[in-house]
Amino acid sequence: xxxxxxxxxxxxxxxxxxxxxxxxxxxxxxxxxxxxxxxxxxxxxxxxxxxxxxxxxxxxxxxxxxxxxxxxxxxxxxxxxxxxxxxxxxxxxxxxxxxxxxxxxxxxxxxxxxxxxxxxxxxxxxxxxxxxxxxxxxxxxxxxxxxxxxxxxxxxxxxxxxxxxxxxxxxxxxxxxxxxxxxxxxxxxxxxxxxxxxxxxxxxxxxxxxxxxxxxxxx
Amino acid sequence: xxxxxxxxxxxxxxxxxxxxxxxxxxxxxxxxxxxxxxxxxxxxxxxxxxxxxxxxxxxxxxxxxxxxxxxxxxxxxxxxxxxxxxxxxxxxxxxxxxxxxxxxxxxxxxxxxxxxxxxxxxxxxxxxxxxxxxxxxxxxxxxxxxxxxxxxxxxxxxxxxxxxxxxxxxxxxxxxxxxxxxxxxxxxxxxxxxxxxxxxxxxxxxxxxxxxxxxxxxxxxxxxxxxxxxxxxxxxxxxxxxxxxxxxxxxxxxxxxxxxxxxxxxxxxxxxxxxxxxxxxxxxxxxxxxxxxxxxxxxxxxxxxxxxxxxxxxxxxxxxxxxxxxxxxxxxxxxxxxxxxxxxxxxxxxxxxxxxxxxxxxxxxxxxxxxxxxxxxxxxxxxxxxxxxxxxxxxxxxxxxxxxxxxxxxxxxxxxxxxxxxxxxxxxxxxxxxxxxxxxx
Numbered sequence: 001x002x003x004x005x006x007x008x009x010x011x012x013x014x015x016x017x018x019x020x021x022x023x024x025x026x027x028x029x030x031x032x033x034x035x036x037x038x039x040x041x042x043x044x045x046x047x048x049x050x051x052x053x054x055x056x057x058x059x060x061x062x063x064x065x066x067x068x069x070x071x072x073x074x075x076x077x078x079x080x081x082x083x084x085x086x087x088x089x090x091x092x093x094x095x096x097x098x099x100x101x102x103x104x105x106x107x108x109x110x111x112x113x114x115x116x117x118x119x120x121x122x123x124x125x126x127x128x129x130x131x132x133x134x135x136x137x138x139x140x141x142x143x144x145x146x147x148x149x150x151x152x153x154x155x156x157x158x159x160x161x162x163x164x165x166x167x168x169x170x171x172x173x174x175x176x177x178x179x180x181x182x183x184x185x186x187x188x189x190x191x192x193x194x195x196x197x198x199x200x201x202x203x204x205x206x207x208x209x210x211x212x213x214x215x216x217x218x219x
Numbered sequence: 220x221x222x223x224x225x226x227x228x229x230x231x232x233x234x235x236x237x238x239x240x241x242x243x244x245x246x247x248x249x250x251x252x253x254x255x256x257x258x259x260x261x262x263x264x265x266x267x268x269x270x271x272x273x274x275x276x277x278x279x280x281x282x283x284x285x286x287x288x289x290x291x292x293x294x295x296x297x298x299x300x301x302x303x304x305x306x307x308x309x310x311x312x313x314x315x316x317x318x319x320x321x322x323x324x325x326x327x328x329x330x331x332x333x334x335x336x337x338x339x340x341x342x343x344x345x346x347x348x349x350x351x352x353x354x355x356x357x358x359x360x361x362x363x364x365x366x367x368x369x370x371x372x373x374x375x376x377x378x379x380x381x382x383x384x385x386x387x388x389x390x391x392x393x394x395x396x397x398x399x400x401x402x403x404x405x406x407x408x409x410x411x412x413x414x415x416x417x418x419x420x421x422x423x424x425x426x427x428x429x430x431x432x433x434x435x436x437x438x439x440x441x442x443x444x445x446x447x448x449x450x451x452x453x454x455x456x457x458x459x460x461x462x463x464x465x466x467x468x469x470x471x472x473x474x475x476x477x478x479x480x481x482x483x484x485x486x487x488x489x490x491x492x493x494x495x496x497x498x499x500x501x502x503x504x505x506x507x508x509x510x511x512x513x514x515x516x517x518x519x520x521x522x523x524x525x526x527x528x529x530x531x532x533x534x535x536x537x538x539x540x541x542x543x544x545x546x547x548x549x550x551x552x553x554x555x556x557x558x559x560x561x562x563x564x565x566x567x568x569x570x571x572x573x574x575x576x577x578x579x580x581x582x583x584x585x586x587x588x589x590x591x592x593x594x595x596x597x598x599x600x601x602x603x604x605x606x607x608x609x610x611x612x613x614x615x616x617x618x619x620x621x622x623x624x625x626x627x628x629x630x631x632x633x634x635x636x637x638x639x640x641x642x643x644x645x646x647x648x649x650x651x652x653x654x655x656x657x658x659x660x
Binding site for chain 2: 211
């Protein structure tokens with residue numbers, strides 16, 4: 001248990017790396033819980049996960065800011081690009097290019113306003129966020145603006161919650177101290193989720209009228 | 220509180236649907252067939268199940284380039300082969316002949332927008348590029364016939380043909396809904412695109428309640444027409460078709476979408492291996508309990524399956540009908556034959572008193588018939604004040620129906636009738652005050 005962790009740290013693996021290795025299973029479990037038990041929609045498992053990782057890298061303030069910016073720009077762009085009657089994939093590529101240009105401009109503004117913190121953020125997570133915005137646009141086309149917005153907000157909230165959970169020192173300490181137990185526990189929890197047949201929280205609300213109307217069988 | 224939870228257990232949620240029904244009942248091959256409209260059509264045609272006619276198929280860009288748009292009929296439906304939930308489905312209503320030479324044909328959509336060949340090509344290309352298919356994989360485009368609307372549905376559906384979704388499990392149809400297209404759904408009937416789901420009573424094929432955007436409604440939004448009481452034509456045929464689809468496709472937990480064509484009758488539009496749960500809202504009835512009931516049954520024939528569905532899942536309307544049929548109609552005064560302790564029948568006239576709970580017989584008559592053995596004793600408040608009354612076993616015949624019950628013994632010397640029959644014993648009867656008025660007391 002702790003001996004493996006000690007083995008790694010004494011041989012040069014930074015502690016934070018080990019924590020973050022275990023972070024992915026925890027974040028994944030949190031997202032699964034939100035979906036299976038609560039009924040929070042979000043864009044599947046990967047997108048909230050990657051968003052959380054992006055937040056971990058560039059900080060939550062800039063992370064949320066960039067997330068919102070990419071989504072908003074993507075939506076505005078979609079509205080204009082529709083009129084051009086281009087095919088789907090090229091349209092998406094154009095959207096990504098435009099968002100990238102906007103982020104460039106954002107950086108320029110940051111220099112102008114002296115936001116040195118912003119300029120120095122790692123670029124890779126930013127790229128991830130830009131790429132993720134494609135999914136949002138695709139969903140907009142599929143389900144309409146309103147539903148897409150709701151799912152996006154749910155994804156954002158999920159990512160934020162995961163972020164705070166993972167950066168919680170208490171949890172980090174436990175995870176470092178008992179890595180094996182944590183993993184076993186997570187496996188057990190996920191297996192349990194996989195077999196759970198109960199109603200999701202949102203379904204209690206959705207089927208409220210049906211529940212009220214149900215007649216119990218006579219004995 | 221525990222009653223609430225028992226009730227919630229009867230509702231089918233996504234988790235239960237996936238684990239208990241989809242996973243065990245739908246094997247991968249069957250799901251693949253259901254997800255692929257062309258495969259579905261082939262399998263259904265083999266079993267002589269009516270489907271919507273396919274005018275043309277575009278499988279790749281080559282076929283699209285060489286596609287003969289002139290050959291297409293006035294109205295048709297363009298759909299992705301592996302699309303889900305009505306995604307990417309475009310319904311074209313009619314052709315307008317334009318004056319210009321190079322764009323001779325223009326079709327019109329439900330929202331009156333005009334689609335010329337290049338716009339249709341664009342949409343078809345999107346389909347081929349996999350915009351609407353799972354995992355964005357390349358797909359085929361189907362040009363299908365547009366069903367002709369039945370007159371009975373005209374006031375209810377906006378520029379589209381409604382379809383009927385039937386959920387079949389273990390060869391038994393368990394629940395059904397009528398899906399009406401609306402203005403916002405662009406002529407398509409899928410609920411999450413803005414269609415209206417109307418629950419259907421399994422026994423009679425008559426609609427009950429409705430749901431729109433997840434909210435229960437009773438009337439059509441614009442015209443305020445009531446949505447209950449619509450009688451679906453050829454209901455038995457529709458149920459039969461749905462069951463046959465399950466046998467043909469081997470999808471154990473199946474949603475069948477059946478359209479009604481004015482000339483062809485019921486036609487299978489598509490099969491769904493992951494039917495949605497809002498059908499429960501449309502019917503205001505939980506699916507879980509119905510599936511449980513259907514689970515253990517042994518189904519030997521299609522006719523038996525339909526009968527089971529009608530008996531087990533026929534709802535509110537059926538109950539009323541069953542109670543009405545098979546009941547004898549009697550008047551307020553009714554000839555009655557009371558059976559004495561020797562088994563002989565004694566004729567007299569009874570007052571049918573729906574205001575009383577229990578039948579009451581005069582003590583003198585009871586003594587006369589030898590019915591003196593008190594079985595119970597009860598305290599009673601009556602029009603004569605509070606009193607304690609004896610109860611005896613009593614059997615009598617009203618309008619050819621025998622009733623065995625327990626009756627009060629009361630002093631009815633001063634009253635008109637020897638015996639009054641109370642509600643408890645009137646379950647097989649309907650009381651019509653206008654009957655037997657001239658009967659002597």
